[in-house]
Amino acid sequence: GQTNLKSPQDIQVYVVNTNFTLRWNYTGNHTNVTFSAEYRWFEDFVTNETEWKELPGCQSVASMECDFSSAITKYYDTHHVRIRAERREEVSPWSSIFEMIPYLIAEIGPPGIRLQSTNGVIKIKVSPPEANQVRKMWIDDLSFKYDLVIWENSSNAEFRSRSIFPTDIIDDLAPDTTYCLKVQATLPLDFKEGLFSPIRCVKTTHKVNDLFCATNVSVLALNMKFHLHWNNQYKQHVSYNVQYLIGYLKKLHDDYSVKWLSVPGCENITDTECNFSPIIATTSGFYYLRVQAMSEYNKSCLSNEIKVDPLITNEIGPPGVKVDISDVLLHIQISPPGGSENEVMRDRYDLSYRILYWKNSSNNEEEIKVKELKQTIGVVSDLAPSTMYCVKVQAFSEVYNKSSHYSREECIKTPGDKILPLIILATFVTALIAVCLVAMPLVFAVYQAYSKIKYVFFPSCQPPLNIEGFGQQVFSTPYLITTEERIENFSVIEPIVIEVNQIDFKDHKHSNQSSRDSGNYSNDDDTSGSKVSEETLEKEIV
Amino acid sequence: MNTFGLVQIGLMLLCTTNTSSLQCNHLPLQQRKVIENSLQLLDKMGKKFPLQCLREKTSFRFPQQVLKARQKETIKVAIEEIFQHIFYIFSKNVTLAAWNGTALEQFQNGLYQQIEQLEACVIKKRTNYFQNKEVNRLKLKKYFQKIDCFLKDKQHNLCSWEISRAEMRRCLQLIDKVVRKL
Numbered sequence: 001g002q003t004n005l006k007s008p009q010d011i012q013v014y015v016v017n018t019n020f021t022l023r024w025n026y027t028g029n030h031t032n033v034t035f036s037a038e039y040r041w042f043e044d045f046v047t048n049e050t051e052w053k054e055l056p057g058c059q060s061v062a063s064m065e066c067d068f069s070s071a072i073t074k075y076y077d078t079h080h081v082r083i084r085a086e087r088r089e090e091v092s093p094w095s096s097i098f099e100m101i102p103y104l105i106a107e108i109g110p111p112g113i114r115l116q117s118t119n120g121v122i123k124i125k126v127s128p129p130e131a132n133q134v135r136k137m138w139i140d141d142l143s144f145k146y147d148l149v150i151w152e153n154s155s156n157a158e159f160r161s162r163s164i165f166p167t168d169i170i171d172d173l174a175p176d177t178t179y180c181l182k183v184q185a186t187l188p189l190d191f192k193e194g195l196f197s198p199i200r201c202v203k204t205t206h207k208v209n210d211l212f213c214a215t216n217v218s219v220l221a222l223n224m225k226f227h228l229h230w231n232n233q234y235k236q237h238v239s240y241n242v243q244y245l246i247g248y249l250k251k252l253h254d255d256y257s258v259k260w261l262s263v264p265g266c267e268n269i270t271d272t273e274c275n276f277s278p279i280i281a282t283t284s285g286f287y288y289l290r291v292q293a294m295s296e297y298n299k300s301c302l303s304n305e306i307k308v309d310p311l312i313t314n315e316i317g318p319p320g321v322k323v324d325i326s327d328v329l330l331h332i333q334i335s336p337p338g339g340s341e342n343e344v345m346r347d348r349y350d351l352s353y354r355i356l357y358w359k360n361s362s363n364n365e366e367e368i369k370v371k372e373l374k375q376t377i378g379v380v381s382d383l384a385p386s387t388m389y390c391v392k393v394q395a396f397s398e399v400y401n402k403s404s405h406y407s408r409e410e411c412i413k414t415p416g417d418k419i420l421p422l423i424i425l426a427t428f429v430t431a432l433i434a435v436c437l438v439a440m441p442l443v444f445a446v447y448q449a450y451s452k453i454k455y456v457f458f459p460s461c462q463p464p465l466n467i468e469g470f471g472q473q474v475f476s477t478p479y480l481i482t483t484e485e486r487i488e489n490f491s492v493i494e495p496i497v498i499e500v501n502q503i504d505f506k507d508h509k510h511s512n513q514s515s516r517d518s519g520n521y522s523n524d525d526d527t528s529g530s531k532v533s534e535e536t537l538e539k540e541i542v
Numbered sequence: 543m544n545t546f547g548l549v550q551i552g553l554m555l556l557c558t559t560n561t562s563s564l565q566c567n568h569l570p571l572q573q574r575k576v577i578e579n580s581l582q583l584l585d586k587m588g589k590k591f592p593l594q595c596l597r598e599k600t601s602f603r604f605p606q607q608v609l610k611a612r613q614k615e616t617i618k619v620a621i622e623e624i625f626q627h628i629f630y631i632f633s634k635n636v637t638l639a640a641w642n643g644t645a646l647e648q649f650q651n652g653l654y655q656q657i658e659q660l661e662a663c664v665i666k667k668r669t670n671y672f673q674n675k676e677v678n679r680l681k682l683k684k685y686f687q688k689i690d691c692f693l694k695d696k697q698h699n700l701c702s703w704e705i706s707r708a709e710m711r712r713c714l715q716l717i718d719k720v721v722r723k724l
Contacts, residue, residue: 076687103680142633188661189619189623189626246651248650248655252633281651283648284583285651285652348575
């Protein structure tokens with residue numbers, strides 16, 4: 001029926017861990033008014049019609065809040081809550097529905113803290129918010145990140161905040177000072193920052209620095225060979241024991257102090273260095289290293305811990321380089337750093353190589369060219385002949401932003417141009433042939449001219465010496481025709497004989513002229529005249 | 543104009559802080575190798591799936607839509623969450639499984655390193671409270687809660703561990719596919 005009761009307003013649900021509190025406001029008359037609530041929940045975010053149920057812990061409540069933790073078990077599902085006021089038989093209308101997903105509105109409760117002040121440091125052990133609870137809102141308690149806030153217990157102290165592991169050591173503190181601290185658990189992925197633990201204050205003791213402790217612990221790593229180095233300021237006999245811890249163990253809530261292991265080969269040593277490569281499984285995660293120093297009085301001292309993230313701590317060494325030349329191609333053979341057996345390094349770093357090459361001339365302004373590649377064989381082609389080229393190579397990892405030092409410079413000279421001499425040879429041969437082609441007819445022509453001239457002006461035929469008065473008389477007198485029989489027989493041969501005689505005649509004449517000065521030919525008769533007479537003689541006879 | 547100028551400066555600062563973490567750009571490349579390695583270690587941990595455990599096999603139904611988001615940031619957050627859950631599951635008592643301890647240690651160590659790196663790189667800026675986005679992540683939590691409850695109910699016996707290991711293997715393979723596309 002009609003009612004004067006107002007319904008409650010401003011419904012709010014507060015959740016801390018698995019504690020659910022319902023709060024509301026009531027503006028009407030409070031006398032003899034109680035409140036009762038109902039709820040319903042939906043599986044898998046599907047809001048189909050389910051029935052309202054009574055909310056246990058929130059039935060006939062006189063105050064303005066109630067605890068209904070026992071009712072809620074499905075922390076990831078949607079719930080609806082509503083409440084109304086009651087007075088005797090009167091009930092108010094239901095309030096507006098409050099919709100919630102418990103996990104999303106839940107707050108992280110405070111963590112537990114245990115402190116221990118020793119040797120100038122504070123050892124802290126944090127227990128998760130719902131430790132030892134059966135039903136948990138925060139099932140994955142390993143996902144908590146713990147934030148510590150610490151300050152000196154004095155006026156105007158500055159607050160320092162840092163992230164800590166469940167078991168940790170706070171060591172950047174002044175000795176004999178009182179510090180106060182508080183810790184909260186956070187879930188970064190859920191954007192949740194939990195409630196702070198109650199503030200705890202503790203006084204640091206004074207620091208006792210054993211002289212024989214290992215100091216300045218550092219790591220040097222090259223090509224996945226890891227070495228730990230430290231200093232010893234003590235002059236007496238100290239033996240060392242290097243220990244390592246697998247990184248993820250610090251994230252667990254278990255006590256990891258018993259999980260430190262000795263590095264094989266670095267137990268009970270006196271050197272101040274240790275090769276801990278064997279324990280590094282390069283395939284995964286980081287490690288913590290520390291040095292335990294043992295004095296001769298069996299006192300032990302632990303050094304600071306050093307965190308080693310293998311691929312980040314490691315330095316890539318320079319690669320090896322070999323150059324080879326063939327024609328106009330420069331072949332560069334790169335041997336990867338760490339040798340061919342160091343496959344892991346190449347694989348995890350995804351190594352690439354950067355080749356620098358330049359002309360090695362006296363002019364120092366030669367441009368340095370760069371070539372980047374992933375393979376171990378590079379080829380450079382734009383080369384000038386007969387030039388000295390120098391090459392150096394660097395290995396780098398883009399993924400980890402790391403690069404090695406450069407390798408040694410290797411220089412090689414490109415061969416001279418083979419084509420140029422060939423061209424010269426070809427030109428020479430062609431020129432030679434051309435010259436020959438031109439010169440030979442010329443020579444031949446000159447020779448012919450010479451022989452003609454010689455024939456005309458310097459005949460080689462001379463008349464025989466026994467021919468008298470040669471040249472004065474016409475050769476009609478048949479000196480040669482005395483033997484008439486013979487003439488008949490030799491009629492055919494006659495011209496030839498005469499010619500021969502003439503030729504001899506010529507020669508003889510020539511020799512007469514040259515050797516002795518016969519009266520016939522003394523000076524008046526010029527040779528041309530005698531030649532003419534010869535010719536007429538020839539004509540007559542023939 | 544003044545406010546607009548401020549907004550520009552703000553955006554520029556955001557951009558510079560993003561690009562200064564260069565290693566985060568190569569995170570998918572690093573992740574691929576880690577996931578490949580984690581799968582190998584999972585196999586190395588134990589032997590082939592024991593046939594007697596087949597009848598106890600349960601369907602857990604991994605919410606695949608979680609890895610199908612359009613925004614890269616959402617996927618990276620989902621991957622980080624999945625890694626955290628897997629890390630948690632394998633931190634429980636595995637003595638009954640009789641697995642290779644070294645392989646398990648390396649597996650956990652690798653996962654943990656990835657979680658740390660993702661934490662540093664993934665920008666967790668809550669711009670708007672989108673219930674829809676949260677719904678996917680809640681489905682993921684439910685999935686892992688189911689596995690956790692299953693292990694608890696079976697008291698972490700051999701078969702429950704082997705079934706969980708097979709399930710986690712499937713999970714990592716899905717992530718592997720997604721990371722290759724990032």
